[in-house]
Amino acid sequence: MKSLDRKYLERLSQLFPTIASASTEAINLQAILNLPKGTEHFMTDIHGEDEAFYHVLKNGSGAVRRKIGDVFGKTLSEQDKRGLATLIYYPKEKMEIIKEQRVDMEEWYRITLYRLVEVCKAAASKYTRSKVRKALPSDFAYIIEELMTEVNDGTDKEHYYSEIVNTIIRVGRAEDFIVAISELIQRLVIDHLHIVGDIFDRGPGPHKIMDKLMTYHSLDIQWGNHDVLWMGAAAGQRSCIANVIRICARYGNMDILEDSYGINLLPLATYALNTYKDDPCTCFQLKGDPCINEKEQELNIKMHKAIAILQFKVEGQIVKKRGSFKMEDRNLLECIDYERGIITLGGKEYPLKDTYLPTVNPLDPLALTEEEEEIMSRLESAFIGCEKLQAHMRFLLNKGNLFKVYNNNLLYHGCVPLTAEGKLKEVEVFGKKYRGKKLYEVLESYVRKGFFELDPEEREKGRDMMWFIWCHENSPLFGKDKMTTFERYFIADKETHKEKKNPYYVLSDNEETADMILAEFGLDVATGHIVNGHVPVKSIEGESPSKAGGKILVIDGGFSKAYQKETGIAGYTLIYNSYGLILVSHNPFESKEQALVHESDIHSETIVVERTLVRQQVGDTDIGKELRAQIEDLELLLSAYRSGEIAERY
Incomplete structure (x- = not known):
C-alpha cells in the first residue's frame, strides 16, 4: 500500500x-444510487421581481401541482387541486381566507391534514429516510415522520394515526402544522435550484431575493452581467457604483440602496438638486411605473442625470487607464463639441438632446469637480462598508461561478464569444489571449481577485475587470458591440441606439455550434444540454426557447415587467426530474393577492424537451459519481x- x-x-x-x-x-x-434522481429547478433573469420569484420558487414551476396530480389523479376536482396547491404555496394567508368563508373548520383541518400528508409522502418518496428527517421542521418532526410512515392496510395502527390528527386539531396546532408541512412539501419537491444569472436591477426587491436564496437548502448561481456589476460596486469600483445607482434611479428604486442597504445618498441628492435646480432633465425621465410621489420623482430624475454624468466621467477615466480594453471609441464625453452642442460618432455629427452640462469642463471633460470627487469617494466607502451588501456578495462568490457543469448540463448567462465564422473568439485579458472555457476561467479568477487579492495592483485589475464583464463587447455576459447608454439619453437618432449582438446569438441555433461549445467545456455532445439565460425569448413573434435541435435551452425568466411587452409572456423556467427535461412558460404575475383569491398559478404551458426511456436514478448523476x-x-x-x-x- x-x-x-x-x-x-x-x-x-x-x-x-x-x-x-x-x-x-x-x-x-x-x-442511494438506486433512488430516483432529485428534481432540479432552473431560473434566470429575476431582476429584482421578488414576488414573482417567490411564487415560482414555491410552486417549483408546476412541480407541486404535478405532485398533487400524481397523488390524487381524478379523485379530486380541479378546483380542489388548485385550492390545495395555493394552500401549499401560501398556507398562512390562504387559511385566513378560508376561515372567513367556512364555519366548520375542524372538518376542513382534518381533510386537509390527510391530503397534505399524502402529498408529503409522495414528495419524500425519492429520498432516504435520513435526508427527509433532516428536512423535517423541528416542532413537528416526530409527528410528521409517524404520519408519513402510515401504511394503509387496515392494521391496528389506523386508530393511532387518526388520534394523532384529532389531537393536533384539539390542542389548537392544526394551522401551525399545516404551515410546517406545506413548507416541507416545497422543500422536498425541489432537490436543487440553479439561478442562471441576473438577480439584480430593474425590480424593487433584489435584496429580498438574496435573503431568501441565503436560506435555501441547495443551490448554485451563475453570475449575470447585472450581478457582476453589483459585485464590482461592492468591491469599490467607481464605474460599477455609478451604474448601479443610475439604474436604481432610472427605475425609481433608490430605496433599495438607502433603506435596504443603508447607502447614504444624501450628498448625491443635495448635489443633484443644487446643480440641476432649474433643469427639467427631460432626457432622464424614469422607466416603468415607480411607486413614488411627485416630489420624490422629481428628485430621482435630477439624481438620475447627476449620476449619469458622473458615470460617463469615471468610465472615461477607466478607458484611459486600461488601454488594453481597447474602448477608446466609448469615451464619448471627449467626442462632444460643447460650443455647437453636437457629438461626432463614426464620422457623423449628431445634435445633443440635452446640452446643459454645467459640471463638464470642455477642456478636460473627464475631470471630476471637487464636489464630485467628494461624492464618489463617500459612495465608494459606503458600498465597501455596507455589511449587508458585503454579505450578499460573499454569498454570490461562495455559491456562484461564471459557468457551471452539472449533471451533463452546461449553465451560463449570456454567450460564448464567437467569430462571424463560428469559431471561439480570442479575447485579450491584460496582455494574454483566451477563448472558450479558458476565457471564462480567467475572467472569474479576476472577479475573485477584486475581492481577495493582497497585491493592490492585481486587486485593482480585478475590480476593473468587473466593469469589463458588465459592458465590454468581448464579455461572455454582455455579448454586444457596445452599451449605448449615452446615446439613448442624448441622441434622438435611434440608429445610434442599436447594439449589435455577438454572432453566438445567430449561430447558437446550429447543432454544430452547440456541439462545439459542449465539447469545449468537456460535456458529452450526444446527451449534453446548454442552459442559457440573458436574452428574452420573443414568444409573441414565434421564437422558441429550444434551439440547436433541443441542445440549447434559453430560459430567460422574463420576470422583469419591462420585457413582457416584447416577449408576450413572462418568460421560461426549466425542470429536470427523473423523467427528463421540461420547459415551463409563464404568464405575468399579477400579485400574491390575486393568486390567493383566484387560486391562479402563473405557469401556462409545459413543453417536454426530452423524456428518458428509463427513469434516471441518483447513480446517473454527478452525485452518483461521487458516491x-x-x-x-x-x-x-x-x-x-x-x-x-x-x-x-x-
Missing part, C-alpha cells in the same frame, strides 16, 4: 472505525481491515 493511500485510509478509518460501520455506510450509499468513489474508498478500507494492514478501532 502506498504511503499516501495508507494515510488517506487511516483518516477514513477515524470516520468508520470498524468493519461493521464501514460496511453499513457502503450498503447505504449503494442503496461510487466513496464506495470504492470504503471497500479499500474494508480490505485493509481484513488484511490486517489497518486495525479496527473498538
Whole structure:
C-alpha cells in the first residue's frame, strides 16, 4: 500500500472505525444510487421581481401541482387541486381566507391534514429516510415522520394515526402544522435550484431575493452581467457604483440602496438638486411605473442625470487607464463639441438632446469637480462598508461561478464569444489571449481577485475587470458591440441606439455550434444540454426557447415587467426530474393577492424537451459519481481491515 493511500485510509478509518460501520455506510450509499434522481429547478433573469420569484420558487414551476396530480389523479376536482396547491404555496394567508368563508373548520383541518400528508409522502418518496428527517421542521418532526410512515392496510395502527390528527386539531396546532408541512412539501419537491444569472436591477426587491436564496437548502448561481456589476460596486469600483445607482434611479428604486442597504445618498441628492435646480432633465425621465410621489420623482430624475454624468466621467477615466480594453471609441464625453452642442460618432455629427452640462469642463471633460470627487469617494466607502451588501456578495462568490457543469448540463448567462465564422473568439485579458472555457476561467479568477487579492495592483485589475464583464463587447455576459447608454439619453437618432449582438446569438441555433461549445467545456455532445439565460425569448413573434435541435435551452425568466411587452409572456423556467427535461412558460404575475383569491398559478404551458426511456436514478448523476468513489474508498478500507494492514478501532 502506498504511503499516501495508507494515510488517506487511516483518516477514513477515524470516520468508520470498524468493519461493521464501514460496511453499513457502503450498503447505504449503494442503496442511494438506486433512488430516483432529485428534481432540479432552473431560473434566470429575476431582476429584482421578488414576488414573482417567490411564487415560482414555491410552486417549483408546476412541480407541486404535478405532485398533487400524481397523488390524487381524478379523485379530486380541479378546483380542489388548485385550492390545495395555493394552500401549499401560501398556507398562512390562504387559511385566513378560508376561515372567513367556512364555519366548520375542524372538518376542513382534518381533510386537509390527510391530503397534505399524502402529498408529503409522495414528495419524500425519492429520498432516504435520513435526508427527509433532516428536512423535517423541528416542532413537528416526530409527528410528521409517524404520519408519513402510515401504511394503509387496515392494521391496528389506523386508530393511532387518526388520534394523532384529532389531537393536533384539539390542542389548537392544526394551522401551525399545516404551515410546517406545506413548507416541507416545497422543500422536498425541489432537490436543487440553479439561478442562471441576473438577480439584480430593474425590480424593487433584489435584496429580498438574496435573503431568501441565503436560506435555501441547495443551490448554485451563475453570475449575470447585472450581478457582476453589483459585485464590482461592492468591491469599490467607481464605474460599477455609478451604474448601479443610475439604474436604481432610472427605475425609481433608490430605496433599495438607502433603506435596504443603508447607502447614504444624501450628498448625491443635495448635489443633484443644487446643480440641476432649474433643469427639467427631460432626457432622464424614469422607466416603468415607480411607486413614488411627485416630489420624490422629481428628485430621482435630477439624481438620475447627476449620476449619469458622473458615470460617463469615471468610465472615461477607466478607458484611459486600461488601454488594453481597447474602448477608446466609448469615451464619448471627449467626442462632444460643447460650443455647437453636437457629438461626432463614426464620422457623423449628431445634435445633443440635452446640452446643459454645467459640471463638464470642455477642456478636460473627464475631470471630476471637487464636489464630485467628494461624492464618489463617500459612495465608494459606503458600498465597501455596507455589511449587508458585503454579505450578499460573499454569498454570490461562495455559491456562484461564471459557468457551471452539472449533471451533463452546461449553465451560463449570456454567450460564448464567437467569430462571424463560428469559431471561439480570442479575447485579450491584460496582455494574454483566451477563448472558450479558458476565457471564462480567467475572467472569474479576476472577479475573485477584486475581492481577495493582497497585491493592490492585481486587486485593482480585478475590480476593473468587473466593469469589463458588465459592458465590454468581448464579455461572455454582455455579448454586444457596445452599451449605448449615452446615446439613448442624448441622441434622438435611434440608429445610434442599436447594439449589435455577438454572432453566438445567430449561430447558437446550429447543432454544430452547440456541439462545439459542449465539447469545449468537456460535456458529452450526444446527451449534453446548454442552459442559457440573458436574452428574452420573443414568444409573441414565434421564437422558441429550444434551439440547436433541443441542445440549447434559453430560459430567460422574463420576470422583469419591462420585457413582457416584447416577449408576450413572462418568460421560461426549466425542470429536470427523473423523467427528463421540461420547459415551463409563464404568464405575468399579477400579485400574491390575486393568486390567493383566484387560486391562479402563473405557469401556462409545459413543453417536454426530452423524456428518458428509463427513469434516471441518483447513480446517473454527478452525485452518483461521487458516491461510487466513496464506495470504492470504503471497500479499500474494508480490505485493509481484513488484511490486517489497518486495525479496527473498538
